[in-house]
Amino acid sequence: MKRPEVTIEDFKKQAAKEGWNPTPQTLELVGYLIDAMERAYTRGYANGLADGRTEGQEVMK
Known part of the structure; x- marks a missing residue:
């Protein structure tokens, strides 16, 4: 999953x-959500979501 480049300033402009x-x-709240998504991408959680895995499913490497 491609990491979106979103900032609070982008949100304000939109x-x-x-x-x-x-x-x-x-x-x-939007700032917290952006931070949470940043952590998800940094830790690889978003990749699992993009592949259709649910929380707790391990990635086979």
Whole structure:
């Protein structure tokens, strides 16, 4: 699975483009989600999701 290059600034720009002004709480939540996805890609979890594996299934190498 290709790692998306997304930042909180990208989110803010897209929200502004769509005429939406997210609250500080929304921006904080989006930041947490971006961090969580970054950890998932760093640790290889996202690859399992892309292959259709569920949580806990090991990757055979």
